[in-house]
Amino acid sequence: MVHRLTWFEPQRGEDQLREFFITALIDVGASLILQSRDGTYVCITSLPPRWKLTPGVTPSDTTVFGKEIGERLVEMKAGLKNPGDRAELEIEAADDTFFEFRCRMAEMDNHDLHLITVVIDRTEDRRRERLLRALLREVSHRSKNLLAIIQSIASQTARYAGSLDTFLGKFRGRLHALSQSQDLITDSSWRGAYFRDLLKQQVERYIQENGDLVHVSGDDVLLTPNASLHIGLALHELVVNAVSHGDFLQRRRPIEVSCRRQELPEGPVVKIIWEEPFSGIDESRDAKASRFGSTVLERVVPSSVNGQAKHDLKNGLVRYELTFPLETFD
Template identity: 55%
Template sequence: MVHPLTWQRAGQSDDKLREFLLPALVDLGASVIIQDARHDYLLVANLPEVWLPDGWESGTLASPTDSSLFGAEVAARLTSLKAEMLEAGQKGQLEVMVGAEQFFEFRVQAVEFAHGGLHLVTTIVDRSEERHRERLLRALLREVSHRSKNLLAIIQSIALQTARYSGSLDLFLHKFRGRLYSLSQSQDLITDSSWRGAYFFDLVQQQTEKYLPENRDLVSVRGVNLLLSPNASLHLGLALHELIVNAVSHGSLLHSSLPIEVSCTRKRIDGHDMVRMVWNEPLSLAADEKNDPQDMKAHFGSTVLERVVPASVNGKAEYIIAKDRISYHLTFPLEPGVTDEG
């Protein structure tokens, strides 16, 4: 009996229909098993390789059973499922895991044939790739959740510290917005690299170009262009933000046109691979006294540079303010797998 949703030319036999349908199912990657009402096998097509029995290719295979093809455990589950298939139209399904990587879905339905009565048609579909994608997606979602919580913790810390060192709401909003923008810029680089991190040179460029759109040559970058971890990228970006804001607001950068030198190097210290970032900002001796760099020690910037950033990357920092220059040295452990742009 042809399925009611199937059109068939009058006089066309079911055998002829099967002759065309089976290759189409095989081409889709589905396996097909047909059994009679006693669950005796009548046809097996395109069986997955993991279950191919001896004698399959030579054609010498004896009449198969669920147990001989799929093993006792899967056979018991199939037997239980098929026991419920007593009327045409009834359906059931189960999923079988083979090893640690392969997943197969068994779909069983009862079909009334025009000649021969009730039969069971089982299709087996390989779901391994689909399940692998699902597991990968779940892992990515857990990672996004973890990173989001870390980012929120950083934002909370910035908000608290900014409030502590802001004398007014307007000043708080001004500083807080700038620091959030810094985080968002660094996060963009991390996202673009598929969460691997950000390259040092890109961090410097992104954190400084907003404040020096027409004077980019005032920041010179050299050394090794390391791909830093996401955590190091966020906090190093924050440090760079504070340094460039201080340079523009309190230093003599735009007045003297003396370029700032920023470098990144790899060092071996006490048997450990370390990253060392140096910010070297020359000061004009003719700078206004009201912009004395020492005033910066009373602001949140120094707290970020001397405490927040080094603690977050498990490193050490020196923030030195002299008459002729401002320098910042940050040294922290190099995480395993860190590479450079070559």
């Protein structure tokens, strides 16, 4: 049996209640259709705007919803015989819109059977679902890339670590640098990270009290997520090497860092230059080609951003220059 209202004020007229329910149906994007057992339309409320009632034409599934949808509704409803029988149908209409038809057979107070159909606009729900699926695919793709980078870092760190303690110390530092860059990427809704933010992270972690000794100039370029991860890793290596093997702190001579966008015939590029004053020849710096830090700076990072790098120690300077094409954002 169809239940009546749970409660309502007796003094409320039918017109007020009818207005209330129709307004509520419109707000939730739902339409109600009541049909007799043989399919004859009894009433329709808040029909979606895309479907119109033709003046002078008796409403039916076909005349209201068109031949294709109407025939599917008639077929679905033909299978409802007894009170409580239910069926659902989702329709993808034109203009990438979606509607759900929920139909059930109900017994009224006079024991007559009627078909009650609820039409719900599911367009926004389906769009959100598609967006969510796309985001999940993107997260999966980026997670795989991140895991590949971590695997590479672990492998290369182990190759040049002389002991387990050395491996753990270097690997943790590089992993932390990667996670910091990832935080910036996530905060930007996956757009990427700005160069100065990447540099600031490493300076604040390793030489916070002497941050004034790192001078930065040029353009604060927004880098893609992939470039952000690898440039962040390169800056980590440069800062750690400067603190561990350099003498700029003792001599109070600043490191000059620049990042500039340049327009070339083949497209925009980014050029990053690191110039660190260094006096004398230290064995650890002179043998840089055998260290993972050098591998990151000279091979891993340039390859990952489709660029080229130069890493030299001469004339009292540790100089690193990285040039790579700039991927623009829409």
